[in-house]
Amino acid sequence: MKNRTIRLEILVTIFAVGFLLNACGNELRVWTSSDGRTLEAEFVAGTDRNVTLKRKTDGRRFTLPLDKISEEDRKWVDEKLEELSGPEKKEPSGIFVDRLNDTWEKMEYESLKFRFWGGKKLKTNKRYPFVVFLHGKGSGGTDNEKHLFSVPRKFTSKDFYKDNPSFIIAPQCPNDGQGWRGEYIDDVIGLVNAAIEHLPVDKNRIYITGVSMGGFGTWEALSNSPDLFAAAVPVCGGASPRIAKKIKDVPIWTHHGVADNVVSVDYTRGIVDALKEVKGNIKYTEYDEDSGIKHDAWRPCYGNSEVFDWMFSQSKKNR
Numbered sequence: 001m002k003n004r005t006i007r008l009e010i011l012v013t014i015f016a017v018g019f020l021l022n023a024c025g026n027e028l029r030v031w032t033s034s035d036g037r038t039l040e041a042e043f044v045a046g047t048d049r050n051v052t053l054k055r056k057t058d059g060r061r062f063t064l065p066l067d068k069i070s071e072e073d074r075k076w077v078d079e080k081l082e083e084l085s086g087p088e089k090k091e092p093s094g095i096f097v098d099r100l101n102d103t104w105e106k107m108e109y110e111s112l113k114f115r116f117w118g119g120k121k122l123k124t125n126k127r128y129p130f131v132v133f134l135h136g137k138g139s140g141g142t143d144n145e146k147h148l149f150s151v152p153r154k155f156t157s158k159d160f161y162k163d164n165p166s167f168i169i170a171p172q173c174p175n176d177g178q179g180w181r182g183e184y185i186d187d188v189i190g191l192v193n194a195a196i197e198h199l200p201v202d203k204n205r206i207y208i209t210g211v212s213m214g215g216f217g218t219w220e221a222l223s224n225s226p227d228l229f230a231a232a233v234p235v236c237g238g239a240s241p242r243i244a245k246k247i248k249d250v251p252i253w254t255h256h257g258v259a260d261n262v263v264s265v266d267y268t269r270g271i272v273d274a275l276k277e278v279k280g281n282i283k284y285t286e287y288d289e290d291s292g293i294k295h296d297a298w299r300p301c302y303g304n305s306e307v308f309d310w311m312f313s314q315s316k317k318n319r
Contacts, residue, residue, distance in 0.1 A: 027080070028056060032070040046077050079317075087200070089124045094198035104156075104170075106144050109194065110187040113144040114171035117156050118199070122165060127202035129166040129312060130195055131155055132188065134210030134217040140175040147172045151211065151302055164312050167199055173213070180210070180217025188217075189225050204316040209233035211298045212263060215254075219271065222247045231314035233307060236260055236297045238267020241274030248280035251314045255285045255301040257293035283310075 027043035041053035100118040139147035210218040215237020256268040275282040287293035
């Protein structure tokens with residue numbers, strides 16, 4: 001680079017290891033060289049080694065090696081190339097082979113039995129959201145049946161699934177008093193990671209929700225793996241305020257009823273207040289005594305289309 005500006009002649013031939021992708025212009029941004037110099041230019045094209053830019057001031061084009069631009073700019077180029085090229089095909093593998101059947105498949109993973117839904121029309125050259133539902137105490141056991149009630153079935157209803165195609169798991173927690181803690185929540189997270197490895201999952205759109213004991217489990221999963229989830233909807237659960245700093249960047253919309261006679265609303269109020277103190281990404285809906293809602297806050301929560309519109313709109317790319 002000369003005269004304190006980024007100046008490199010356009011290469012006659014792009015390195016054969018990459019393929020050139022046109023960006024259709026208009027991607028004007030400020031680029032920074034590895035030694036701190038800046039250039040306002042449009043992104044024109046890129047490979048795995050170079051990026052071609054068009055300078056704003058005179059329209060001149062430059063092709064720069066990626067190692068000559070900042071780490072932030074290299075990341076931007078990588079994301080742009082992925083956007084332009086589209087993801088490669090990723091056929092279901094591992095435990096998910098032959099499981100995209102438009103039905104709630106019965107499956108097992110480590111300490112858990114779980115139900116899995118993957119629509120048969122899902123395409124292997126696209127990436128889809130992944131949803132985790134954690135049930136309450138009354139649905140625990142090992143039958144792999146009674147935890148699959150109206151909430152996860154809502155996600156697969158015809159009209160909803162058409163607008164929100166996704167992979168969904170509903171694990172069942174054994175009735176041994178441990179709840180969604182220890183190995184059980186560890187295995188939920190392990191199962192999500194297995195799905196990322198073996199299914200065409202959009203890693204930027206992994207969501208978790210749960211009710212009562214599953215509400216506590218949702219907070220626990222966020223505390224254990226805050227970087228895994230794009231958003232969470234814990235319902236009538238709660239968590240220690242001490243985890244607030246750890247999870248403050250995760251978009252959370254939690255719900256609880258004041259008249260809840262099973263799980264005190266204070267469990268949610270405490271973590272909500274702590275998240276507000278650290279400027280966390282928190283939304284809270286509290287149902288007052290006149291609403292008639294007690295320990296069934298999931299009814300108005302999951303009956304509110306805005307909740308799922310909000311959840312499915314969240315992406316880690318936007319953080």
